Amino acid sequence: MSIEDKQRLQRNDRVTIRTVAKHAGVSVAAVSKVMRNAYGVSEGLRAKVTDAIEELGYRPSRAARGLRGRSFTIGVLLIDIRNPFLPEVIAGVNGVLAPSHYQAMIGVSDARVQLETSLIESMIDYKMDGLILVAPRLPSEIIAKLASEIPIVAVGYHDAGATAFDTVNADDQRGAEIAVEALLACGYRDIEMLSLGEREGHQVSVVRQREIGFRRAMQRAGLGSSASISKIPIAPPKREETMRKFLSRKNRPRAVFCWSDLDAITLLSLAMEMGVRVPEDLAVIGYDNSSTAALGLVNLASIDQSGRELGQVATRTLITRIEGRTSAEHIFQIPSLVSRGSLIRSSNAKGA
Amino acid sequence: MSIEDKQRLQRNDRVTIRTVAKHAGVSVAAVSKVMRNAYGVSEGLRAKVTDAIEELGYRPSRAARGLRGRSFTIGVLLIDIRNPFLPEVIAGVNGVLAPSHYQAMIGVSDARVQLETSLIESMIDYKMDGLILVAPRLPSEIIAKLASEIPIVAVGYHDAGATAFDTVNADDQRGAEIAVEALLACGYRDIEMLSLGEREGHQVSVVRQREIGFRRAMQRAGLGSSASISKIPIAPPKREETMRKFLSRKNRPRAVFCWSDLDAITLLSLAMEMGVRVPEDLAVIGYDNSSTAALGLVNLASIDQSGRELGQVATRTLITRIEGRTSAEHIFQIPSLVSRGSLIRSSNAKGA
DNA sequence: CACAGAATGTAGAACGTTCTCCATATAACG
DNA sequence: CGTTATATGGAGAACGTTCTACATTCTGTG
Numbered sequence: 001m002s003i004e005d006k007q008r009l010q011r012n013d014r015v016t017i018r019t020v021a022k023h024a025g026v027s028v029a030a031v032s033k034v035m036r037n038a039y040g041v042s043e044g045l046r047a048k049v050t051d052a053i054e055e056l057g058y059r060p061s062r063a064a065r066g067l068r069g070r071s072f073t074i075g076v077l078l079i080d081i082r083n084p085f086l087p088e089v090i091a092g093v094n095g096v097l098a099p100s101h102y103q104a105m106i107g108v109s110d111a112r113v114q115l116e117t118s119l120i121e122s123m124i125d126y127k128m129d130g131l132i133l134v135a136p137r138l139p140s141e142i143i144a145k146l147a148s149e150i151p152i153v154a155v156g157y158h159d160a161g162a163t164a165f166d167t168v169n170a171d172d173q174r175g176a177e178i179a180v181e182a183l184l185a186c187g188y189r190d191i192e193m194l195s196l197g198e199r200e201g202h203q204v205s206v207v208r209q210r211e212i213g214f215r216r217a218m219q220r221a222g223l224g225s226s227a228s229i230s231k232i233p234i235a236p237p238k239r240e241e242t243m244r245k246f247l248s249r250k251n252r253p254r255a256v257f258c259w260s261d262l263d264a265i266t267l268l269s270l271a272m273e274m275g276v277r278v279p280e281d282l283a284v285i286g287y288d289n290s291s292t293a294a295l296g297l298v299n300l301a302s303i304d305q306s307g308r309e310l311g312q313v314a315t316r317t318l319i320t321r322i323e324g325r326t327s328a329e330h331i332f333q334i335p336s337l338v339s340r341g342s343l344i345r346s347s348n349a350k351g352a
Numbered sequence: 353m354s355i356e357d358k359q360r361l362q363r364n365d366r367v368t369i370r371t372v373a374k375h376a377g378v379s380v381a382a383v384s385k386v387m388r389n390a391y392g393v394s395e396g397l398r399a400k401v402t403d404a405i406e407e408l409g410y411r412p413s414r415a416a417r418g419l420r421g422r423s424f425t426i427g428v429l430l431i432d433i434r435n436p437f438l439p440e441v442i443a444g445v446n447g448v449l450a451p452s453h454y455q456a457m458i459g460v461s462d463a464r465v466q467l468e469t470s471l472i473e474s475m476i477d478y479k480m481d482g483l484i485l486v487a488p489r490l491p492s493e494i495i496a497k498l499a500s501e502i503p504i505v506a507v508g509y510h511d512a513g514a515t516a517f518d519t520v521n522a523d524d525q526r527g528a529e530i531a532v533e534a535l536l537a538c539g540y541r542d543i544e545m546l547s548l549g550e551r552e553g554h555q556v557s558v559v560r561q562r563e564i565g566f567r568r569a570m571q572r573a574g575l576g577s578s579a580s581i582s583k584i585p586i587a588p589p590k591r592e593e594t595m596r597k598f599l600s601r602k603n604r605p606r607a608v609f610c611w612s613d614l615d616a617i618t619l620l621s622l623a624m625e626m627g628v629r630v631p632e633d634l635a636v637i638g639y640d641n642s643s644t645a646a647l648g649l650v651n652l653a654s655i656d657q658s659g660r661e662l663g664q665v666a667t668r669t670l671i672t673r674i675e676g677r678t679s680a681e682h683i684f685q686i687p688s689l690v691s692r693g694s695l696i697r698s699s700n701a702k703g704a
Numbered sequence: 705c706a707c708a709g710a711a712t713g714t715a716g717a718a719c720g721t722t723c724t725c726c727a728t729a730t731a732a733c734g
Numbered sequence: 735c736g737t738t739a740t741a742t743g744g745a746g747a748a749c750g751t752t753c754t755a756c757a758t759t760c761t762g763t764g
Contacts, residue, residue, distance in 0.1 A: 016720055027744045032722060040742055062477040063418030064720035067749045071415070073474075081442055082643070087433040090460055098467070103474055106458040108442055115450070122425075122455055125414040126478070127749095269648035291434070296621035297649050368750055379714045384752060392712055416750035419719045479719095 015058045024052035035060060036069075066127035074130045074318060075123035076106045079116065079137065083262060084290035085307050089134055089155065092311020102129070102319070113137055124150050130318045132311075133157065140204065151321040153314045158204045160330045166321060168314040168331045170305030172206045175335035176213030179257045179285045179303050182337050184221055186344045188255035188283055191218065194246070194267065195259045197233040210259050210287065232263055243270050247282075255283035261290040264300055268342065284342040299341035309333060367410045376404035387412060418479035426482045426670060427475035428458045431468065431489065435614060436642035437659050441486055441507065444663020454481070454671070465489055476502050482670045484663075485509065487558065503673040505666045508558050512682045518673060520666040520683045522657030524558045527687035528565030531609045531637045531655050534689050536573055538696045540607035540635055543570065546598070546619065547611045549585040562611050562639065584615055595622050599634075607635035613642040616652055620694065636694040651693035661685060 017035075021028045026048060033041050034049040052058070065071050076093060078086055093104050107123065109116040116138060123131055128150065135156040136143065143152060144164035152165040159167055176193075183191050193214045196207045211229055218227035230246060233239050243263075246252065247270060258264035264286030271278055278284055286293055289304035310333065317329055369387075373380045378400060385393050386401040404410070417423050428445060430438055445456050459475060461468040468490060475483055480502065487508035488495065495504060496516035504517040511519055528545075535543050545566045548559045563581055570579035582598060585591050595615075598604065599622060610616035616638030623630055630636055638645055641656035665683055673681075 014720085017722095018720080028721085029723080029744055029746090030742095033743085036722080038723085042742060045743075059473055059477055061419070061479070061720055062474060063415055063423070063479045064749090065722080066415030067413070067419050067720080067751085068722040069749090070722090073478075081439040084436075090433055091462070094460060094462060103471070104460070106460060108446060108456070108458060110443075110446065119455070121411055122414060125411055126418075126425075127413070127415045265647060265649075269650075273648045292644055295617060295650075296625045297617070298621075298647075366750085369752095370750080380751085381714055381716090381753080382712090385713085388752080390753085394712060397713075413750050416719090417752080419721085419750080420752040421719090422752090 014061070015056045017058070017060065020049065020052045020056055020058045023056060024048045070129050071127045072102050073105055073126070073128045074102055074132065074315070074322075075120075075126070075128040076104050076132045076134065077116070077119060077123070077136065078106060078108050078134050080110070080135075081108045083260075083288075084292060085261075085288045086134065088307030089311035089314075092308040092313075093132060093315045095308070096312050096315040096319075100319075117142070120146055130322045132314050132318055135206065137205075151318060153318045153321070155310055155314045156206050158206070158209050162330070163328045166317050166329045166331070168310055168317060169206070169333070170310060170335045171332045172209035172305075172335075173213035173216065175287065175303045175305060176210040176257065177217040178335065178337050179287070180214060180217035180221070182285060182301070182339065182343065183255045183257065183283060184217075186255075186283060189221075189223060190226070190254040191223070191257065192253040192255075193227075193229045193257045193259070194243075194263055195229050195231050196263075197231045207259050214257060240266065240270065243267055244274065247271055247274050247276050252282065256285075258284065258286045261286040261288045261293045261300065261302055264302070264342075265290075265292055265298060268298060268300060278342050279344055283344065286342075289338050293338075293340070301340040301343040302338050303335050304338050305333065305335040366413075367408045369410070369412065372401065372404045372408060372410045375408060376400045422481050423479045424454050425478070425480045426454055426456055426484065426667070426674075427472075427478070427480040428456050428484045428486065429468070429471060429475070429488065430458060430460050430486050432462070433460045435612075435640075436644060437613075437640045438486065440659030441663035441666075444660040444665075445484065445667045447660070448664050448667040448671075452671075469494070472498055482674045484666050484670055489557075503670060505670045505673070507662055507666045510558065510561050514682070515680045518669050518681045518683070520662055520669060521558070521685070522662065522687045523684045524561035524657075524687075525565035525568065527639065527655045527657060528562040528609065529569040530687065530689050531639070532566055532569035532573070534637060534653070534691065534695065535607045535609065535635060536569075538607075538635060541573075541575060542578070542606040543575070543609065544605040544607075545579075545581045545609045545611070546595075546615055547581050547583055548615075549583045559611050566609060592618065592622065595619055596626065599623055599626050599628050604634065607637075610636065610638045613638040613640045613645045613652065613654055616654070616694075617642075617644055617650060620650060620652060630694050631696055635696065638694075641690050645690075645692070653692040653695040654690050655687050656690050657685065657687040 017028055017031050021031045024031065026045060030045055031049050034046050062071050062073065076090065090106065097104055107119040109119050116136065120131065130151040133152060133154045136154055140159050140162060143154060144162065146152060147164040154165060154167045156169060157167055158169055158172070180191060193211065195211055214229065215227050218224055232242050243266060258267060264284055268278060268284060271282060276282055284300065286300050286302040289302040292298055293300040293302045313331055317331065369380055369383050373383045376383065378397060382397055383401050386398050414423050414425065428442065442458065449456055457480070459471040461471050468488065472483065482503040485504060485506045488506055492511050492514060495506060496514065498504060499516040506517060506519045508521060509519055510521055510524070532543060545563065547563055566581065567579050570576055584594050595618060610619060616636055620630060620636060623634060628634055636652065638652050638654040641654040644650055645652040645654045662685065669681055669683065
């Protein structure tokens with residue numbers, strides 16, 4: 001390392017591609033070629049350059065990269081970071097990305113659609129190479145328009161007709177059917193679904209899909225007429241209130257399918273408080289198989305859609321699109337039942 | 353809007369600062385000045401430019417901005433996204449940032465220190481304006497070195513001697529004392545702490561601080577000699593095993609203070625399975641006051657360190673440093689007790 | 705009315721990459 | 735040996751901002 005180089009390091013000046021080029025005695029273009037392992041690089045050149053990079057501890061500037069070409073970053077957009085389902089998705093994404101030279105940057109949008117759009121735009125403005133949107137609330141046309149600027153994969157967004165972007169989903173209709181079938185198998189006929197309040201529900205959302213599956217399974221069992229769905233508001237004060245009202249209803253059903261573990265677990269807690277025994281008085285099944293559901297204290301049966309797998313698949317799909325695919329892909333996964341104590345007193349089911 | 357402009361929009365060409373300048377009939381520099389609301393802009397000019405921006409829907413490229421000046425992005429580094437404490441911190445950060453022109457990008461590092469460093473470097477390479485590190489596992493010197501390249505605030509990292517970066521913490525020593533005092537007030541004398549396995553524990557970590565507080569409070573109560581701490585491994589198979597062993601010990605203490613709700617809740621679950629009654633046989637108090645602890649089913653007393661507030665304070669601190677402060681700040685917050693059923697049978701304490 | 709000083713606007717050089725040509729050296733072939 | 739193809743390396747123009755230095759136009763003041 002030359003004296004000049006050492007001074008540079010001490011001065012804390014940035015080591016740029018130019019520093020590396022000078023140090024290796026080659027051109028800037030040559031270094032760039034090696035970095036991107038582009039065509040037309042001899043072994044000798046490659047060695048010189050990689051040595052120089054190593055020695056100087058050079059890291060390319062992502063900002064500059066983004067300005068010209070790929071930034072090797074993919075953006076992940078989350079709504080509502082509180083849902084225990086999301087960490088799994090992230091883990092899946094990171095798992096696939098780890099061995100590659102890509103990295104994930106996560107943006108968290110709270111409830112407002114406004115923020116959601118501006119966060120996506122920011123990611124585009126950063127010249128990220130692709131986006132994974134998890135449970136976006138945006139209308140399909142808007143996503144399609146954004147997709148003309150950047151490759152997009154939507155997770156938890158049912159729009160199998162989309163041509164501009166890909167979707168990766170668990171089969172939420174089927175998941176709901178499985179839940180109902182499990183309740184039926186335990187002998188319950190009087191089954192109700194606890195779903196999410198109106199506000200959130202465009203047809204493409206997972207919640208609406210689960211409602212469809214619920215209705216279909218009930219119909220199939222000849223219970224179509226009694227298949228009722230209650231909507232639970234998402235915000236704290238009204239939410240518990242509505243659940244309490246549900247629990248104290250005289251015509252309370254024998255079994256309930258909750259659209260999400262989040263609601264199911266709160267329901268279990270309120271039931272305990274109010275002296276409603278689970279599963280003797282009320283059987284409960286949730287959705288997501290979150291880690292809390294698995295706790296012995298909670299012991300909630302749930303539908304498992306592996307978030308980790310969803311994240312992995314979404315990432316792989318995104319990468320193929322970044323690397324050139326133009327036709328849309330719409331991938332489904334089949335969820336599975338995890339039976340636990342909230343379903344039935346003593347059964348052959350696994351779980352404590 | 354000129355015909356040329358419309359064509360550009362249709363072709364989906366990026367609207368750049370140059371487009372805006374041409375459309376407003378001013379120079380590029382003028383537009384830039386307006387954007388940054390720099391000195392030397394007349395009302396007339398500002399109006400022309402903002403109109404043009406509005407009309408063309410111009411958004412500055414973050415990539416290009418990062419290359420030259422500020423990127424108006426702050427990076428948040430999380431380890432272990434599964435901890436229910438973290439979403440609160442994020443919410444706090446986003447809350448403070450929302451009205452500003454800054455945005456947060458989150459990076460999630462799993463257990464490996466290697467990834468942690470490379471993620472931070474990436475954020476530097478993106479020319480982010482500042483970093484919030486949550487519970488970093490890096491040694492102080494490394495953080496200090498990174499801090500020479502970018503403003504850094506560490507949350508959950510006790511290093512009040514650091515001069516190169518700021519820290520924001522709940523007073524974990526005091527929190528542990530409060531926990532012990534609560535147990536003492538209930539009449540328990542035989543108290544043990546369940547802490548985290550060796551691996552994680554540099555002196556600066558919150559865990560070690562809680563241990564110190566635990567010892568001090570016990571000492572103060574004249575129980576210094578019997579103040580023992582058990583370490584629970586972090587990984588799944590050994591973790592439960594160690595807890596079970598603890599629960600079936602013949603000299604099991606009367607009360608236990610867990611370093612985190614995460615462990616406390618698992619402990620409650622195992623206790624139920626094994627027929628150890630809480631709080632009759634064993635009183636439990638946790639740390640973090642996570643949303644799960646508040647569930648009626650769980651009903652775990654816990655120490656509350658408002659993650660949201662921590663996130664807010666960290667963000668405000670970071671911004672002042674970005675805007676020029678050079679002296680280090682080390683901020684403490686006092687945690688508080690949230691009493692619940694895991695503490696004592698029937699008391700005046702709030703909670704179900 | 706002359707002139708200093710403030711206010712306003714602009715040119716143009718960075719910033720650190722990528723990537724499209726080109727130029728040259730070497731190999732292959734008749 | 736001449737000609738063409740191929741392999742290798744380099745020059746230099748983008749990319750979309752920021753920001754310094756400068757030119758011009760307005761004030762106000764003596």
